[in-house]
Amino acid sequence: MSFVIKNANYLCSVWKKEDFPDLRSIISHNDLPIIAVIGRSNSGKSSFINTILERKNLAYTSSSPGKTRSLNFYNVDDKFIFVDFPGYGYKGAASPLSKDWNELANHFFYQYEGRKYILFLIDCRRKVDQLDLQLLDFLKLQMVPILYILTKIDKVPKTKISGVKSQFVETFSCDKSSVIPYSSLTKQGKEDVISYLKKII
Ligand SMILES: Nc1nc2c(ncn2[C@@H]2O[C@H](COP(=O)(O)OP(=O)(O)O)[C@@H](O)[C@H]2O)c(=O)[nH]1
Numbered sequence: 149m150s151f152v153i154k155n156a157n158y159l160c161s162v163w164k165k166e167d168f169p170d171l172r173s174i175i176s177h178n179d180l181p182i183i184a185v186i187g188r189s190n191s192g193k194s195s196f197i198n199t200i201l202e203r204k205n206l207a208y209t210s211s212s213p214g215k216t217r218s219l220n221f222y223n224v225d226d227k228f229i230f231v232d233f234p235g236y237g238y239k240g241a242a243s244p245l246s247k248d249w250n251e252l253a254n255h256f257f258y259q260y261e262g263r264k265y266i267l268f269l270i271d272c273r274r275k276v277d278q279l280d281l282q283l284l285d286f287l288k289l290q291m292v293p294i295l296y297i298l299t300k301i302d303k304v305p306k307t308k309i310s311g312v313k314s315q316f317v318e319t320f321s322c323d324k325s326s327v328i329p330y331s332s333l334t335k336q337g338k339e340d341v342i343s344y345l346k347k348i349i
């Protein structure tokens with residue numbers, strides 16, 4: 149199956165739990181997959197969404213971290229939904245420890261009964277800290293498949309990439325195939341993400 153995106157549209161932003169859209173009333177799809185894109189502020193979530201969907205400015209990218217505090221929904225060809233989560237871990241921004249982030253995330257996983265997937269993005273140069281691990285514990289509890297995307301891999305010399313990947317595989321205690329080094333600049337990893345998406349949509 150080819151993966152040509154005809155229409156990728158911003159659907160809405162959710163700031164509080166009352167705002168969650170009833171997707172069934174908007175999109176007629178029996179088993180619509182909903183894909184949550186989750187990561188720290190500045191981890192490259194918006195750039196990732198833009199490059200995967202081949203839209204320059206669909207998801208807002210910003211060099212000032214912590215700006216996006218809402219969940220932003222994107223409808224891709226009525227085939228799947230991307231949900232850009234608010235970043236965490238930036239001073240002053242919503243964190244997974246904060247009431248707001250938790251409430252929105254809990255509600256997201258509770259609200260949508262259908263197929264859900266998590267793309268967990270992390271800057272490949274960062275060390276995973278307590279906050280990341282705490283969030284990962286929460287995400288694992290949701291019993292939703294997680295694909296780990298190591299962003300900004302263009303910043304790592306080619307010879308070091310496989311070592312970096314192995315370290316994350318160990319930290320996340322996950323299968324090698326669920327960790328994908330990715331670059332929004334060079335598009336490295338894009339084909340791997342697309343094959344994953346093709347399998348689930
Ligand atoms: N070198 C490099 N920079 C990136 C990459 N992805 C994002 N960035 C930069 O990292 C910053 C944060 O990216 P953004 O997508 O806004 O992150 P978000 O806060 O998680 O949505 C921006 O300055 C981007 O240009 C990447 O793959 N490689």
Ligand SMILES: [Mg+2]
Nearest residue numbers: 193194208216
């Ligand atoms: Mg963003």
